[in-house]
Amino acid sequence: MVVSDQYSKKPHLAVLPSPGMGHIIPLLELSKRLVIHHGFHVSFLVITTEASAAQNQLLRSPTLPPDLHVIDLPPADVSHLITDDTLVLTHLCLIVRESLKPLRSILTQLDRPKALIIDPFTTEAFDVCRDLSIPVYSFFTPSTSLLAFSLYLPTLDREVEGEFVDMPEPVQVPGCTPMRTEDLLDQVRNRKNEEYKWFLYHVSRLKMATGIFANSWEDLEPVSLRALKQTRFFQDMPIPPVHSVGPLIKETEPLTESDKEIMTWLHKQPCESVLFVSLGSGGTLSTEQLTELASGLEMSQQRFVLVARRPTDASASAAFFNVGSDVNDPAAYLPEGFTKRTEGVGLVVPSWAAQVAVLRHRSTGGFLSHCGWNSSLESIVHGVPMIAWPLYTEQRMNATMLAEEVGVAMKPVARGGERVIGKEEIERVVRLVMEGEKGKVMRRRVKELQESARNALNHGGSSYDSLSLVAESWKDELAHEVLEM
Incomplete structure (x- = not known):
C-alpha cells in the first residue's frame, strides 16, 4: 500500500x-x-x-x-x-x-x-x-x-x-x-x-x-x-x-444492456418530451404512493421513463445499502395492466438506470426527482427542470430551495392532512412542467444555470x-x- x-x-x-x-x-x-x-x-x-x-x-x-x-x-x-x-x-x-x-x-x-x-x-x-x-x-x-x-x-x-x-x-x-x-x-x-x-x-x-x-x-x-x-x-x-x-457530478458511467435499451427508446422520442422518474439511489415509495404515482403518470398522457423499485411501507430510505442489487419485476407491484396501457408512451425500468445518460439525452425534458443534492446538480448541469419529490434526510430543504429560490423545480402538494400525493395532483404537475407556461419559465431558468455551471x-x-x-x-x-x- x-x-x-x-x-x-x-x-x-x-x-x-x-x-x-x-x-x-x-x-x-x-x-x-x-x-x-x-x-x-x-x-x-x-x-x-x-x-x-x-x-x-x-x-x-x-x-x-x-x-x-x-x-x-x-x-x-x-x-x-x-x-x-x-x-x-x-x-x-x-x-x-x-x-x-x-x-x-x-x-x-x-x-x-x-x-x-x-x-x-x-x-x-x-x-x-x-x-x-x-x-x-x-x-x-x-x-x-x-x-x-x-x-x-x-x-x-x-x-x-x-x-x-x-x-x-x-x-x-x-x-x-x-x-x-x-x-x-x-x-x-x-x-x-x-x-x-x-x-x-x-x-x-x-x-x-x-x-x-x-x-x-x-x-x-x-x-x-x-x-x-x-x-x-x-x-x-x-x-x-x-x-x-x-458542481461536481458524475460525468460518465458504463451502460448496461438495460441502459442501452433505454437510450434506444429515447432516440425515438421528440426533443424534451420525456419525463424521467427516478427517486435516487436509496429511495422507495409506499405501496399506496407508488400506485398513485403510476396512475398520475398514465393520466398525464406524457412520455416517461419510470425507474421502478419494489415499494415498502417501512422506510423511504430502505434501499440505501443495497443500491443496484434490487432485482425485481415491476409487474408484481405496479397497477395491473399499467405497463401494457402505457406501452409506447412510457418505459418502465426495474431498480436502476444510468441517470446521467438519461438526463443528458436530448429527449429528456423533465425530471421527477427526490432532490438529493447529487441528482439536483445533475439535473441543473444538463438543463432539465424538476418535479420535486423529497423523501428523506435534507431533501425537503433542497426541494423548497430549488422551487422557491432557484426557480428550477415545482413541488406537488398532498391534499390537506394527507401523506399521499394523489394521482390528480401528479397529473397536474406533470402537465405543467412538460407542456405548461410554468414549465417553460423553469426550463429557461435551468438553461441559464446550466451555462453558469459550465463557466464555473x-x-x-x-x-x-x-x-x-x-x-x-x-x-x-x-x-x-x-x-x-
Missing part, C-alpha cells in the same frame, strides 16, 4: 468518503479533477463494509485515471451493533466508526499524504490526522444552505429547548433565507434519538477542518455562500475558509479557480518542505 516511486514526484493526497453513492460520487469526481487538472496522485480510501453493488461497479471502472488509486479498507464486523430497527444515519456512522479503526496504520503506510479530504460523516479522521500532522479538509457533499445550517446547529442546540419542529417561527440561520421547520432534515426532527446525536457530533467537528469544500457555485447559492464568508456570526466562530468547487468549472471560472487556489497552496507547502530537507 506504500506509494510507489513512480508517484514520488507528484504531491499525494488521500480522500475518504463515507458509504453511499451520494458521498462516493462527488468525492470521486473531486479526486479526478485533482489528478487530471492539477497533477496530484490521489489515494481514494473506500469503506467496504456493506458496500452496495452500484458502489462496487463505480469504483472498479476501467476509465479511472492512472494516478487515482482506489484502496479498499478492510471490512468491519458490525453485526453486533446494528439491528433491523437501526436508522440509516446511525447505521452509516457505526459502519464508519468501525471501519476507520485501521486508518492510522493505512495513512502511515501511504507515507502520510499531503492532506486528507473527508466528507461530513468521516470526522473520526480528525483525531488520527492530528497525531500524524496531516491537514484535513472537509468536502461537504450536500448544499451550501445545509452547510450553513449545520455550522449553526451547535448554537441552536444550546439556545433552543424542546424540539426544533415545534418552534413558532422558521429557523433563522444568520445571513441565510429563513428555513421552515417542516423542511428541517430528518436527523434533527427528534433530538432524543441516536440520529440527532450522530449528526450533531459530526457537524460540530466541521470547525476542525483546515478548509471546507462546497459542492456548489456562486450563481446557484449566492445567499448562503455570502453568509458563510461575510456574516459576523460565522466570522466570529470562526469557520474554516469555504471553497465552492462545484472551466479554466478561469470561479469553481476552477477556487480549487486551484487550494491545490497551489498544497504544492507550495510541499516545495517548501523539500527545500528544508
Whole structure:
C-alpha cells in the first residue's frame, strides 16, 4: 500500500468518503479533477463494509485515471451493533466508526499524504490526522444552505429547548433565507434519538477542518455562500475558509444492456418530451404512493421513463445499502395492466438506470426527482427542470430551495392532512412542467444555470479557480518542505 516511486514526484493526497453513492460520487469526481487538472496522485480510501453493488461497479471502472488509486479498507464486523430497527444515519456512522479503526496504520503506510479530504460523516479522521500532522479538509457533499445550517446547529442546540419542529417561527440561520421547520432534515426532527446525536457530533467537528469544500457555485447559492464568508456570526466562530468547487457530478458511467435499451427508446422520442422518474439511489415509495404515482403518470398522457423499485411501507430510505442489487419485476407491484396501457408512451425500468445518460439525452425534458443534492446538480448541469419529490434526510430543504429560490423545480402538494400525493395532483404537475407556461419559465431558468455551471468549472471560472487556489497552496507547502530537507 506504500506509494510507489513512480508517484514520488507528484504531491499525494488521500480522500475518504463515507458509504453511499451520494458521498462516493462527488468525492470521486473531486479526486479526478485533482489528478487530471492539477497533477496530484490521489489515494481514494473506500469503506467496504456493506458496500452496495452500484458502489462496487463505480469504483472498479476501467476509465479511472492512472494516478487515482482506489484502496479498499478492510471490512468491519458490525453485526453486533446494528439491528433491523437501526436508522440509516446511525447505521452509516457505526459502519464508519468501525471501519476507520485501521486508518492510522493505512495513512502511515501511504507515507502520510499531503492532506486528507473527508466528507461530513468521516470526522473520526480528525483525531488520527492530528497525531500524524496531516491537514484535513472537509468536502461537504450536500448544499451550501445545509452547510450553513449545520455550522449553526451547535448554537441552536444550546439556545433552543424542546424540539426544533415545534418552534413558532422558521429557523433563522444568520445571513441565510429563513428555513421552515417542516423542511428541517430528518436527523434533527427528534433530538432524543441516536440520529440527532450522530449528526450533531459530526457537524460540530466541521470547525476542525483546515478548509471546507462546497459542492456548489456562486450563481446557484449566492445567499448562503455570502453568509458563510461575510456574516459576523460565522466570522466570529470562526469557520474554516469555504471553497465552492462545484458542481461536481458524475460525468460518465458504463451502460448496461438495460441502459442501452433505454437510450434506444429515447432516440425515438421528440426533443424534451420525456419525463424521467427516478427517486435516487436509496429511495422507495409506499405501496399506496407508488400506485398513485403510476396512475398520475398514465393520466398525464406524457412520455416517461419510470425507474421502478419494489415499494415498502417501512422506510423511504430502505434501499440505501443495497443500491443496484434490487432485482425485481415491476409487474408484481405496479397497477395491473399499467405497463401494457402505457406501452409506447412510457418505459418502465426495474431498480436502476444510468441517470446521467438519461438526463443528458436530448429527449429528456423533465425530471421527477427526490432532490438529493447529487441528482439536483445533475439535473441543473444538463438543463432539465424538476418535479420535486423529497423523501428523506435534507431533501425537503433542497426541494423548497430549488422551487422557491432557484426557480428550477415545482413541488406537488398532498391534499390537506394527507401523506399521499394523489394521482390528480401528479397529473397536474406533470402537465405543467412538460407542456405548461410554468414549465417553460423553469426550463429557461435551468438553461441559464446550466451555462453558469459550465463557466464555473472551466479554466478561469470561479469553481476552477477556487480549487486551484487550494491545490497551489498544497504544492507550495510541499516545495517548501523539500527545500528544508
